[in-house]
Amino acid sequence: MTDQATRAAGPVPSPQRAVRDVPDVPKEPVFTTQDLNIHYGDFHAVTDVSMEFGKNEITALIGPSGCGKSTVLRCLNRMNDLIPTARVSGEVRYHGIELYGPKIDPIEVRRRIGMVFQKANPFPKSIYDNIAYGPRVTGMKVDSMDDLVEQTLRRAALWDEVKDKLKQNAYGLSGGQQQRLCIARAIATNPDVVLMDEPCSALDPIATLRIEELMAELRESYTIIIVTHNMQQAARVSDRTAFFTVKVNETTGDRTGGLVEFDRTTTIFENPSDQRTEGYISGRFG
Numbered sequence: 001m002t003d004q005a006t007r008a009a010g011p012v013p014s015p016q017r018a019v020r021d022v023p024d025v026p027k028e029p030v031f032t033t034q035d036l037n038i039h040y041g042d043f044h045a046v047t048d049v050s051m052e053f054g055k056n057e058i059t060a061l062i063g064p065s066g067c068g069k070s071t072v073l074r075c076l077n078r079m080n081d082l083i084p085t086a087r088v089s090g091e092v093r094y095h096g097i098e099l100y101g102p103k104i105d106p107i108e109v110r111r112r113i114g115m116v117f118q119k120a121n122p123f124p125k126s127i128y129d130n131i132a133y134g135p136r137v138t139g140m141k142v143d144s145m146d147d148l149v150e151q152t153l154r155r156a157a158l159w160d161e162v163k164d165k166l167k168q169n170a171y172g173l174s175g176g177q178q179q180r181l182c183i184a185r186a187i188a189t190n191p192d193v194v195l196m197d198e199p200c201s202a203l204d205p206i207a208t209l210r211i212e213e214l215m216a217e218l219r220e221s222y223t224i225i226i227v228t229h230n231m232q233q234a235a236r237v238s239d240r241t242a243f244f245t246v247k248v249n250e251t252t253g254d255r256t257g258g259l260v261e262f263d264r265t266t267t268i269f270e271n272p273s274d275q276r277t278e279g280y281i282s283g284r285f286g
């Protein structure tokens with residue numbers, strides 16, 4: 001969905017959720033980036049991002065199209081490694097360890113840091129096998145796969161809807177159910193972090209609400225980082241928000257994404273300190 005379309009409803013209301021006590025800075029950072037720069041070949045896509053992502057917090061990345069939100073998200077579980085031209089420089093620390101260090105195994109990184117994509121992408125397998133797949137291929141020690149599948153589906157608030165059709169193909173589920181199945185699949189290997197790249201953009205408002213409720217529950221056990229074009233969603237679900245924009249070099253005309261402001265979500269939406277943030281969230285710019 002375009003920025004224009006998602007923001008056509010006008011200024012974003014204040015967050016309408018139970019107020020959580022969010023400390024000034026994350027108590028326990030899961031990721032810390034320092035001067036993170038990302039190139040695709042010669043193209044400088046993201047410049048100098050320094051921020052922290054707190055444990056058991058939901059952090060939202062917002063900003064206009066092309067500002068580098070997905071690029072930053074993908075570098076947190078080394079998904080950018082799969083793009084041959086992508087190059088990451090600067091520092092990305094995961095629990096204090098350099099994520100791009102020579103001894104780090106990207107496959108293990110992606111097991112610990114799961115990902116959910118814009119379009120639900122279940123495997124063309126049964127509901128049961130979608131959940132069991134990750135634990136099987138990663139060789140997870142599991143006492144009972146049946147129990148693990150049930151517990152995982154319960155955590156993803158999907159069990160009651162699918163318990164009688166576990167052997168049916170996942171493609172038979174609705175779009176919203178498929179996306180919750182993908183979230184369930186992401187948590188089946190017991191990750192530490194779940195990255196979500198516009199997970200609701202293909203869903204209707206009711207399915208979106210279910211995912212948002214699920215995110216709020218999952219926050220108790222996981223750290224969640226979400227890219228969203230929907231500012232109401234960022235305001236509703238996240239604890240902290242990072243606003244990115246596209247910065248244009250006046251001399252060269254080069255366009256590169258960068259972080260403008262990162263703060264508690266309530267501050268970003270009610271009292272941003274940068275005019276560009278204020279302009280974007282009020283719908284005047286972007």
Ligand SMILES: Nc1ncnc2c1ncn2[C@@H]1O[C@H](COP(=O)(O)OP(=O)(O)OP(=O)(O)O)[C@@H](O)[C@H]1O
Binds near residue numbers: 043045068083
């Ligand atoms: N695989 C790639 N190869 C080359 N350039 C890329 C690649 N992926 C993204 N880019 C470029 O990097 C910049 C940032 O893209 P990215 O998708 O991260 O932005 P975004 O803020 O997530 O955008 P959107 O909101 O439209 O999804 C854009 O200019 C984009 O064209």
